[in-house]
Amino acid sequence: xxxxxxxxxxxxxxxxxxxxxxxxxxxxxxxxxxxxxxxxxxxxxxxxxxxxxxxxxxxxxxxxxxxxxxxxxxxxxxxxxxxxxxxxxxxxxxxxxxxxxxxxxxxxxxxxxxxxxxxxxxxxxxxxxxxxxxxxxxxxxxxxxxxxxxxxxxxxxxxxxxxxxxxxxxxxxxxxxxxxxxxxxxxxxxxxxxx
Amino acid sequence: xxxxxxxxxxxxxxxxxxxxxxxxxxxxxxxxxxxxxxxxxxxxxxxxxxxxxxxxxxxxxxxxxxxxxxxxxxxxxxxxxxxxxxxxxxxxxxxxxxxxxxxxxxxxxxxxxxxxxxxxxxxxxxxxxxxxxxxxxxxxxxxxxxxxxxxxxxxxxxxxxxxxxxxxxxxxxxxxxxxxxxxxxxxxxxxxxxxxxxxxxxxxxxxxxxxxxxxxxxxxxxxxxxxxxxxxxxxxxxx
Numbered sequence: 329x330x331x332x333x334x335x336x337x338x339x340x341x342x343x344x345x346x347x348x349x350x351x352x353x354x355x356x357x358x359x360x361x362x363x364x365x366x367x368x369x370x371x372x373x374x375x376x377x378x379x380x381x382x383x384x385x386x387x388x389x390x391x392x393x394x395x396x397x398x399x400x401x402x403x404x405x406x407x408x409x410x411x412x413x414x415x416x417x418x419x420x421x422x423x424x425x426x427x428x429x430x431x432x433x434x435x436x437x438x439x440x441x442x443x444x445x446x447x448x449x450x451x452x453x454x455x456x457x458x459x460x461x462x463x464x465x466x467x468x469x470x471x472x473x474x475x476x477x478x479x480x481x482x483x484x485x486x487x488x489x490x491x492x493x494x495x496x497x498x499x500x501x502x503x504x505x506x507x508x509x510x511x512x513x514x515x516x517x518x519x520x521x522x523x
Numbered sequence: 524x525x526x527x528x529x530x531x532x533x534x535x536x537x538x539x540x541x542x543x544x545x546x547x548x549x550x551x552x553x554x555x556x557x558x559x560x561x562x563x564x565x566x567x568x569x570x571x572x573x574x575x576x577x578x579x580x581x582x583x584x585x586x587x588x589x590x591x592x593x594x595x596x597x598x599x600x601x602x603x604x605x606x607x608x609x610x611x612x613x614x615x616x617x618x619x620x621x622x623x624x625x626x627x628x629x630x631x632x633x634x635x636x637x638x639x640x641x642x643x644x645x646x647x648x649x650x651x652x653x654x655x656x657x658x659x660x661x662x663x664x665x666x667x668x669x670x671x672x673x674x675x676x677x678x679x680x681x682x683x684x685x686x687x688x689x690x691x692x693x694x695x696x697x698x699x700x701x702x703x704x705x706x707x708x709x710x711x712x713x714x715x716x717x718x719x720x721x722x723x724x725x726x727x728x729x730x731x732x733x734x735x736x737x738x739x740x741x742x743x744x745x746x747x748x749x750x751x752x753x754x755x756x757x758x759x760x761x762x
Contacts, residue, residue: 356524358700363529363548364634365541370549371635375613378556382563382612383605389567390585397572 478514485510526703527631548635551627555616563612584612588747595748596755603754610639611747618699618739622732630742631699633692640692643750651757662756691749698742702735 486507493501531544566581574582588608592600600607614630621628629635651659663680664673709731712724 356700357527357529358631358633358696360529363531363542363544363546366543366546367529367548367632367634368638369538369543370545370552371629371638374549374552374556375609375639378559378613379606379609381560382609386560386563386567386581387585387605387608389570390563390581393567393570393578394582394585396570400572 478518482507482510482514485514524704524707526627526707527700529627529632547627548629548632551617551620551629555613555620555629558620559612559616584608591744591748592751595751596758599758600751600754607747607750607754610643610750611743614639614695614746615740615743618743619736621699621703622736622739628699628703630695631703633696636692636696637688639746640688640695643691643753644688647750647753647757650754651760654758655760659757659760662760687753691746695742695746698738702731702738706731706735 486503489510490501490503490506493499493506529546529548531546532550533545535542536544562577563581563584566577566579569575569578571578585608588611589604592604592607596603617629620626621631651662655661663677663684665676665680668676706728709724709728713721713728715721716724
């Protein structure tokens with residue numbers, strides 16, 4: 329069935345082909361030289377005008393346009409790079425400033441601490457010195473007093489014993505000998521105390 | 524073959540004895556050129572950093588052709604950029620306008636493609652001789668060929684060089700004509716088979732239209748890239 333249809337198609341098409349081409353005689357119009365010169369003439373004119381206008385007017389414009397776009401893009405990339413570099417520099421600067429200020433703050437703090445500590449130490453030293461002086465003065469006074477009090481006690485003891493002896497015996501005893509005895513006694517007392 | 528007929532539009536113009544009347548072929552040459560100029564002029568007029576559609580189109584075509592030339596012919600071919608750009612665009616637009624129904628395909632005429640190819644051939648030969656003097660003839664003597672084979676090789680090289688304009692022109696002309704003829708034949712089948720069997724050739728016709736648009740672009744590209752290769756031979760002379 330399919331074969332039959334295809335065969336029929338071919339037969340009819342061949343018939344059509346023949347009738348189509350039988351109607352036109354004289355072969356290919358391309359080989360008819362009647363209008364050859366005219367075609368060459370108009371080809372030269374149209375192609376010549378096309379070539380000249382394209383070369384002189386249109387193509388330079390397109391090439392200019394492409395060039396400017398290229399340079400513009402390159403320029404933009406360059407400026408972007410430059411700005412990136414600048415911003416990097418600024419960031420570096422900023423970080424450096426922050427680091428510096430941190431260090432400065434630390435050093436200020438340390439300085440202040442040192443100063444205060446120094447001050448405290450100085451004041452304490454002065455105070456201690458004053459105290460020491462006062463203490464030593466007091467001690468000296470005390471020892472002076474002690475010594476003086478011993479002598480005074482001896483004197484009083486001598487006087488009292490002289491009075492006592494005078495009252496008891498009714499006779500005047502040499503005061504210097506009494507004083508010597510009291511002195512000896514007090515010395516002995518003191519030694520005993522010391523031991 | 525009615526679609527390939529050339530007929531006069533308007534009055535007959537005679538320059539001396541030769542007939543240079545305005546024909547439908549001339550009309551489509553003018554239309555193609557004008558379309559190229561209008562599209563690219565609009566595309567080049569605005570100069571924004573971010574292109575709009577037409578600007579993008581023109582800039583992409585510019586860099587496409589520029590890349591094609593620098594890939595095949597190197598940096599020495601830069602002065603010929605505008606010629607190859609015009610050539611590529613002209614052939615491309617003529618091919619593409621030919622795809623519109625009832626339109627005339629300029630490049631389906633051997634005389635048009637032959638004039639273009641012959642101009643390229645002569646130009647490339649002149650450039651070659653200007654750049655290298657008689658040294659350009661070394662193109663016909665490839666290096667590293669045994670002495671015994673040399674006479675044969677030189678003859679073959681000369682023949683292949685001289686057949687360049689013919690191969691270049693016939694390639695474009697034959698492709699365009701064959702494509703349009705094939706579409707015409709399938710269109711004829713649609714009519715003759717009618718509503719019953721016409722669907723099959725109709726679908727072929729649709730597919731062929733897509734193929735022909737591809738061929739229209741491809742042949743323009745091939746035409747331009749072969750020009751670049753010939754130019755490369757003339758400029759760089761290494762075989």
